[in-house]
Amino acid sequence: MNSVAIVGASLAGLSAARALRAQGFGGRLTIVGAEPHRPYDRPPLSKEFLAGQMTTADLALEGDGEDLDAEWRLGVAATGLRQGEPLRITLADGSAVEADGVVIATGAVARTLGGDLAGVHTLRTVEDAAALRADLDGARRLVVIGAGFIGAEVACVARTLGLDVTIVEAAPAPFARALGPEMGAALAGLHEDHGVRLICGAAVRALSGQGRVDGVLLEDGRRLDADVVLAGIGARPAVEWLDGSGVKVGDGVVCDAGGATSVPGVVAVGDCAAWFDPALGAHLRVEHWTGAARRPATAAATLLSGGAAVPDALAPPYLWSDQYGLRVQFAGHTLPGDEVSVEEGDLASRRFLAVYRREGRTVAVLGVDQPRSFTRWRRRVNEPAVAR
Amino acid sequence: MIPACPLAALPRGEALRIETDPPIAVFHTEDGELYAVDDTCTHQDASLADGWLEGCEVECPLHASRFDLRTGRVDAPPAKLPVRTHQVVVRDETVYVVPSDLPPNLPPGVRTGSAADA
Numbered sequence: 001m002n003s004v005a006i007v008g009a010s011l012a013g014l015s016a017a018r019a020l021r022a023q024g025f026g027g028r029l030t031i032v033g034a035e036p037h038r039p040y041d042r043p044p045l046s047k048e049f050l051a052g053q054m055t056t057a058d059l060a061l062e063g064d065g066e067d068l069d070a071e072w073r074l075g076v077a078a079t080g081l082r083q084g085e086p087l088r089i090t091l092a093d094g095s096a097v098e099a100d101g102v103v104i105a106t107g108a109v110a111r112t113l114g115g116d117l118a119g120v121h122t123l124r125t126v127e128d129a130a131a132l133r134a135d136l137d138g139a140r141r142l143v144v145i146g147a148g149f150i151g152a153e154v155a156c157v158a159r160t161l162g163l164d165v166t167i168v169e170a171a172p173a174p175f176a177r178a179l180g181p182e183m184g185a186a187l188a189g190l191h192e193d194h195g196v197r198l199i200c201g202a203a204v205r206a207l208s209g210q211g212r213v214d215g216v217l218l219e220d221g222r223r224l225d226a227d228v229v230l231a232g233i234g235a236r237p238a239v240e241w242l243d244g245s246g247v248k249v250g251d252g253v254v255c256d257a258g259g260a261t262s263v264p265g266v267v268a269v270g271d272c273a274a275w276f277d278p279a280l281g282a283h284l285r286v287e288h289w290t291g292a293a294r295r296p297a298t299a300a301a302t303l304l305s306g307g308a309a310v311p312d313a314l315a316p317p318y319l320w321s322d323q324y325g326l327r328v329q330f331a332g333h334t335l336p337g338d339e340v341s342v343e344e345g346d347l348a349s350r351r352f353l354a355v356y357r358r359e360g361r362t363v364a365v366l367g368v369d370q371p372r373s374f375t376r377w378r379r380r381v382n383e384p385a386v387a388r
Numbered sequence: 389m390i391p392a393c394p395l396a397a398l399p400r401g402e403a404l405r406i407e408t409d410p411p412i413a414v415f416h417t418e419d420g421e422l423y424a425v426d427d428t429c430t431h432q433d434a435s436l437a438d439g440w441l442e443g444c445e446v447e448c449p450l451h452a453s454r455f456d457l458r459t460g461r462v463d464a465p466p467a468k469l470p471v472r473t474h475q476v477v478v479r480d481e482t483v484y485v486v487p488s489d490l491p492p493n494l495p496p497g498v499r500t501g502s503a504a505d506a
């Protein structure tokens with residue numbers, strides 16, 4: 001393989017470039033990125049950066065003086081991929097990049113509520129974060145739509161800035177999709193402790209306002225006043241550009257357990273990719289930092305070996321979140337019906353470690369302010385069941 | 389030289405945090421080696437003594453960067469800077485740490501003198 005093109009210049013793309021070089025790839029490397037920026041880190045956008053404790057420079061993902069000997073094509077989106085030898089990527093400026101191997105790392109895009117009222121935000125990019133922060137500064141009331149991690153973190157920061165905060169969630173419990181209903185409720189308590197109002201089981205009908213948002217109308221007829229609204233309703237994989245390429249797409253680019261796509265010479269990594277997870281027996285799109293940083297090493301090996309490399313055992317998905325100074329950590333994947341038990345600490349103190357089991361097997365673990373025991377429990381996720 | 393603990397109090401595979409300023413983590417590897425490094429990860433405020441010890445490496449409990457306990461070198465981001473190492477001495481069945489004179493690589497927001505109230 002003499003040339004590789006990476007599409008997407010964020011965490012997964014940069015990690016793929018590093019992995020290719022670390023594994024001895026000495027050929028031509030091109031990195032295409034739609035954003036005009038060098039790779040930057042997103043987790044602080046809803047935490048320290050939004051709180052004003054970190055600057056844009058602090059977000060840089062590259063090390064000082066790091067040089068991957070790559071040609072960077074920043075500020076230009078890929079618009080298509082054509083199979084053949086070489087593979088050909090067309091770009092929005094009309095140019096094209098040819099390469100023997102392609103890494104798809106285009107990540108995800110925040111889902112929006114539609115409409116064009118001022119004061120309504122989503123949070124995915126550094127520009128989004130700066131705009132949200134500027135709006136929070138003069139505001140009194142924030143309504144967060146969707147009780148997911150990003151919304152919850154923004155709620156935390158807004159509370160520390162002194163805003164009145166309401167989170168509206170359509171599901172019966174917050175964080176339920178990621179944590180299950182019981183632990184979702186436990187985390188909800190943490191927000192209520194800090195004066196956040198949580199309204200669950202309530203769908204949003206419409207936003208109100210003339211030019212600028214002034215309220216959120218719920219299906220049950222309630223109206224919430226709002227100066228700023230954040231839609232934290234998830235993200236969809238950025239894969240439209242692959243239409244017609246033959247690369248198989250479901251909820252993200254469908255990959256095997258080594259990152260290979262349906263097209264030879266093309267692998268996919270990060271938030272845009274749904275790798276086959278043997279422990280789950282299904283494809284799963286994981287939208288967390290650690291997977292986007294670590295899995296590219298496996299995908300690089302897949303690419304450089306032409307698919308011959310045996311993929312590393314897949315580490316269970318892992319995420320962290322910082323809320324009111326507490327470290328929330330979760331590893332694994334929970335499904336409805338899993339058994340959950342608190343193994344350390346207790347829910348009332350908001351400091352605990354909970355283990356999720358399915359047929360006796362540990363499938364996930366949640367830690368709130370328990371880094372030490374979390375580290376140990378995390379290793380047991382997806383180990384074969386032991387007779388108990 | 390700072391006394392850390394009796395050797396018997398630190399079994400293989402375990403780590404101990406000493407409340408120096410900044411705090412120091414002492415590790416006893418499965419192979420029986422003893423190492424000491426600054427306890428605070430160079431990325432953010434996490435305690436490496438809470439991390440996962442494997443061979444001569446400790447994995448940060450928060451974002452999984454791994455530090456080589458012999459050199460302090462970090463394997464992969466998010467941490468970018470090495471962690472400062474200290475010398476360990478065992479005398480009369482007691483573990484001592486000889487603190488380094490080099491400046492530490494503490495994460496943004498963590499300063500010496502404030503480490504105790506973190």
Ligand SMILES: Cc1cc2nc3c(=O)[nH]c(=O)nc-3n(C[C@H](O)[C@H](O)[C@H](O)COP(=O)(O)OP(=O)(O)OC[C@H]3O[C@@H](n4cnc5c(N)ncnc54)[C@H](O)[C@@H]3O)c2cc1C
Pocket residue numbers: 007008009010011012013032033034035041042043044045046076077078079105106107108109123124125150238241269270271272286287288289290292318319320321322
């Ligand atoms: C606000 C926020 C907070 C988060 N907090 C946490 C956290 O606490 N813990 C955690 O584990 N994870 C967190 N995450 C998730 C984590 O940041 C993502 O998993 C990670 O960024 C995924 O990296 P990626 O490179 O796959 O995708 P992205 O970071 O989305 O990058 C994809 C890049 O590809 C570019 N691109 C898209 N389409 C094209 C195209 N056609 N051509 C060229 N370039 C294209 C995009 O512009 C973008 O720069 C957070 C995410 C956000 C947004």
Ligand code: FES
Pocket residue numbers: 429430431432433434448449450451452453466467
């Ligand atoms: S705090 Fe150690 S890697 Fe982030």
